[in-house]
Amino acid sequence: MIANVRLLSGVVSGETTRGKGTHVTVGRGTRRFFGAVAAAAAASLVFAACSSDDGGAPATQTQTGAAGQNQQVGPAAAPVVAKVTTKPANNAKNVAPNGPFTVTVADGTLASVTLTNPDGKKVKGSLAADKKSWKVTEDLGYGKKYTWSGSATSPDGKSVPVKGSFTTVTAQSKVSAHINTADNATYGVGQPIVVTFDQDVSDKKSVEKALKVETSKDVTGSWAWFDDRTVHYRPKAYWPANTKVDVHLDIYGVSFGGGAYGLDDVTSKFTIGRNxxxxxxxxxxxxxxxxxxxxxxxxxxxxxxxxxxxxxxxxxxxxxxxxxxxxxxxxxxxxxxxxxxxxxxxxxxxxxxxxxxxxxxxxxxxxxxxxxxxxxxxxxxxxxxxxxxxxxxxxxxxxxxxxxxxDGDYHDWIYSWSKWQSMSAL
Missing domain, CATH: 2.40.440.10 (L,D-transpeptidase catalytic domain-like)
Incomplete structure (x- = not known):
């Protein structure tokens, strides 16, 4: 503990007393005495600061280097090892073949990644610029086992393997889609997008999520199911004139319910003409x-x-x-x-x-x-x-x-917008 330091009230030259306080005048001859007392107090403080209450060793040991600087000495830090994650997880079963399929690394970088099918053919993929992730850039097949290989590098240069495998789902049947709009065609402002499937759809939510419409102008629209095989898309109001429309039916690998999955993606690009x-x-x-x-x-x-x-x-x-x-x-x-x-x-x-x-x-x-x-x-x-x-x-x-x-296929505009929205599966 730190020692208490007290200046004793001895007889000092020029001492006077005013009221309850004491005024000390230190003359030339007494400065050496006061300085000696202060030095002794400082030495006492240094000694006390180097001791501990319990008499044990300090929690952190301090060494003085050649240059007189204090240096911390403790246990050596554990090496940082790269952590590799594959998606889907190792040994996953019944995986949809449309992905996503990725490899990511924490505390390191990817040196190489390969995904191969049962025949040993490499799947197309791309490595991110920061080398922290790799992703598949093509659809996989139905009912096949795929295997990861490659390595990641830890900060200390040590290699960590990329490994694992998964199996894609086997489709009991595959469903085709047909669209009523032709590429590069021009349509009127009331034109609906009509998608027809060659089998009944029991999982309409899953399928509708895979149907996307992109437009060059701001358009509010929605899908509506007319029956178990037919779904239409129309805007809330007529299409804006001269709108470019890009339709993506990304149904490959999508569950239609009952063991059925999408066969192929379908696209269509067209233009809305004058009003x-x-x-x-x-x-x-x-x-x-x-x-x-x-x-x-x-x-x-x-x-x-x-x-x-x-x-x-x-x-x-x-x-x-x-x-x-x-x-x-x-x-x-x-x-x-x-x-x-x-x-x-x-x-x-x-x-x-x-x-x-x-x-x-x-x-x-x-x-x-x-x-x-x-x-x-x-x-x-x-x-x-x-x-x-x-x-x-x-x-x-x-x-x-x-x-x-x-009256047939194109009665889309007889419905109010709220009624039309209620015909969506989402």
Whole structure:
């Protein structure tokens, strides 16, 4: 412990007392005495600081080097060893072949990594710039065992092996996907993306997570399941004009449920064209074409006979599906077969078209006499035919029968946005 140091109140030259305190005047002759006392106190402090209460050795031993500097002496530090982690874990079974498959290292760097299939073929992969991780850059096969090899280097230069293996799942069946949009094609602002699978899908959540849509403009959209094999994607509102759309169906290695897995990935890149929307009113007998929000044509038309539910043109948002310069129409229920029409634009799968109809020229603009189609003059039908893109909306209003799922594939826009979202599996 540190010794107490006290200056004794001896007789000092010039000592005076004021009240309860003591004033000391140190003259020239007494400075040597005071200095001697201070030196003795300092020596006592140094001695006390080098001792311990319990008399044992200090926790840390101090040595004085040749230069007179203190040096710490303790146990030697343990060497730092690189820690290698493989994903999936060693001996993992039933691993999806679409990954991810990685090797990472802590407290070191990767010197080499190889993943080989049962035939000894190396799997493609890439090493990160910092040499801390390596990843597979291709899909693996179904029902195969893969083996890791290679090494990592610890900070002291010692090598640590990369090793282990895993086995991918065996698919009981493999499911194909087909998409309705063609690469580099241009579509109207109402165009849905339709994906059809060749088997029923029981794990819709798993599959829907693998379906991705990227757009060049900000678009809010969602997938909706129409049945166990069909899922559609549409935006909340019509697509913005001139949007580029990139679709990725990354289904390889994805579980479809019941032991079925995706066979191949599918992609599609297309463009949304100008905004063209038709407003067709069965009560006013007009067929009005709007482009980029501006009315550019107003044609007289005749729609389906209102008094016959089998002939009435259905109200709701139709979409252009295809077009034919010459088309032959048949309806056995109404006793006609192979009736030739020109400039035919299909707007549903229930037999509704927009086409030229010179036989109803007198009724166009004042009454409805067709079997469900929108009849235009030949000249107006040709002009419309030449302007359309697949996916252009035709909004029919005024009739007593509404468009429904029974009308075919493209009834996507009959649903409210909240209803559409409820049809997603996610």
């Amino acid at each position: 063209q929307v038709v407003k067709a009113n069965t009560k006013t007998h007009r067929f009005m074409v709007y482009r980029n929000g501006k009315k550019v044509h107003d044609y007289p038309a005749s729609y389906g006979l209102d008094s016959d539910p089998g002939r009435v043109t259905h109200s709701g948002t139709h979409l252009v599906m295809s077009k034919s310069q010459t088309y032959f129409m048949t309806n056995e229920k109404y006793d006609y077969e192979n009736i030739e029409v020109h400039w035919a634009v299909r707007i549903s799968n229930n037999g509704e078209f927009v086409h030229g109809a010179p036989w109803s020229a007198a009724q166009q603009g004042n009454s409805n006499v067709s079997h469900g189609c929108a009849n235009l003059s030949e000249a107006n039908a040709e002009a419309y035919y030449n302007s359309v893109l697949p996916g252009d909306p035709v909004e029919v209003t005024g009739s007593t029968v509404k468009l429904s799922p029974a």
